[in-house]
Amino acid sequence: MKFVHDIKADFTADIVYMMCPMHLLKLDEMIKELEIGQMLEILTDYDGALEDIPAWCQKTGNEFIGIEESEDYYKFYIRKTVE
Amino acid sequence: MRKCYFDHVATNPLLPEVFDAMVPFFKEDFGNPLSVYELGIKARDVIENARISVAALINAKPSSIVFTSSGAEANNFALKGIALAKQNQGKHLIVSRVEHHSILNTARSLEKMGFVVTWLPVDKYGLVDPEVVKKAIVKETILISITHASSEIGTLEPIKEIVKIAKEKKVPLHADGVATTGNIPIDVKELGVDLYSMAAHQFYGPKGAGALYVKEGIRIVPLIYGGIQEGGRRAGTENVPAIVGMGKAAEITSRDLNSRISHCKLLRDKIIDGVSKIPNVYLTGHPENRLPHHASFVVEFIEGEAMLLMLAMKGIYAASGSACSSKALKSSPILLSMGIQSALAQGSVVFSVGIDNTLEDVEYFLNEFPQIVNRLREMSPFAKGWKTGAEGDKCYTGG
Secondary structure, three states: OOEOOOOOOOEEEEOOOOOOOHHHHHHHHHHOOOOOOOEEEEEEOOOOHHHHHHHHHHHHOOEEEEEEEOOOOEEEEEEOOOO | OOOEEOEOOOOOOOOHHHHHHHHHHOOOOOOOOOOOOHHHHHHHHHHHHHHHHHHHHOOOOHHHEEEEOOHHHHHHHHHHHHHHHOOOOOOEEEEEOOOOHHHHHHHHHHHHOOOEEEEEOOOOOOOOOHHHHHHHOOOOEEEEEEEOEOOOOOEEOOHHHHHHHHHHOOOOEEEEOOOOEOOEOOOHHHHOOOEEEEEHHHHOOOOOOEEEEEOOOOOOOOOOOOOOHHHHOOOOOOOHHHHHHHHHHHHHHHHHHHHHHHHHHHHHHHHHHHHHOOOOEEEOOOOOOEOOOEEEEEEOOOOHHHHHHHHHHOOEEOEOOOEEEOOEEEOOHHHHHOOOOHHHHOOEEEEEOOOOOOHHHHHHHHHHHHHHHHHHHHHOHHHOOOOOOOOOOOOOOOO
């Protein structure tokens, strides 16, 4: 797992307390709104996202930048690299 | 015999247009909103249209509306959802003493789970003093929940002023708007509330549909886990007909609200004027700052349930704040919190009018009600000597 700090995102989706599969649905929904090169931040406390979001990035070809852990949730950073 | 339904705080009849809008979703358009084919897409679309209509009724963003099964569920969701979401920041909640049971009992259940609740007092009109709210807030406070209006006394609470204080202290505020939505204009942005509960049947929509407004950016733990319905905030296959009905009722209410208010106020004022002429009857709640369709009283020397039964025999349907169970008379905690003595609080009666009521209904009621009060007083052991004032209890009325 790649850990990052102080990443500036262009858009944030706050889905803390939402369970599976909201992290993937929100990711799919939000990434469509981004331009190529823009950064998406997903805030979630769902542990399954640790596996699912990097796997989603691999599958779709978008770049998984890494995660930052905060006290109560994770921040996932994804850069849109494909349409 | 004339039938006068004066219990619109209990529920309202479904508008025919609302019923018509709902019917196809019980029949041919029965699809599950999550299905990918046409039936599902149609169900999904009508839910989103209903969300737009409900949001418009309270001037909210559609994405901030979460449909629930009732106002009670919305209230439970607000309290438990915020308490659980913010428990790492603190475990203190502030709740008024004039809340509906869906707030009172939820707060009590949270107390059992280790949360601490400050129960705010009210004045003789049932009003929460914003300064008292200010004093109650501590570092660990994570939520303030105040009803916008109690359906028992009709008093409109100073939500806007309380929100100002809550914002200064950075504490989210939930207002229970079940009794207000559809009866007065609501603008959640102007009020500044973070969460606001509603129930469709309070504005001529169906039972089984409610909603919680959750301001953008507020994190809330779902009450019900499962699927991705309501953006993952409330799982369970949606009650599509009920949600469609709520949307239609919201749309009609937005259109008709001003005329509804004028109509109800006229009837309500006649009820207040007429009933206030009966000796030893006192208006409860605020005399002016109250729900436009709501008139509530305490009637000295007699008991609310007896009045309701005798009224029903005359075709007049009303409510009482008092509860009588297992022969043990229990006074309304809301009336007691306003300083009304227990004996007087037993004589609580609430009349709430609606669009189906007429001036003739009110005239009929005003002719019957004094006779019922007199008859019950003649039978009441507590009323001995009340006409002369010699032995009647001198009760603090609060009014």
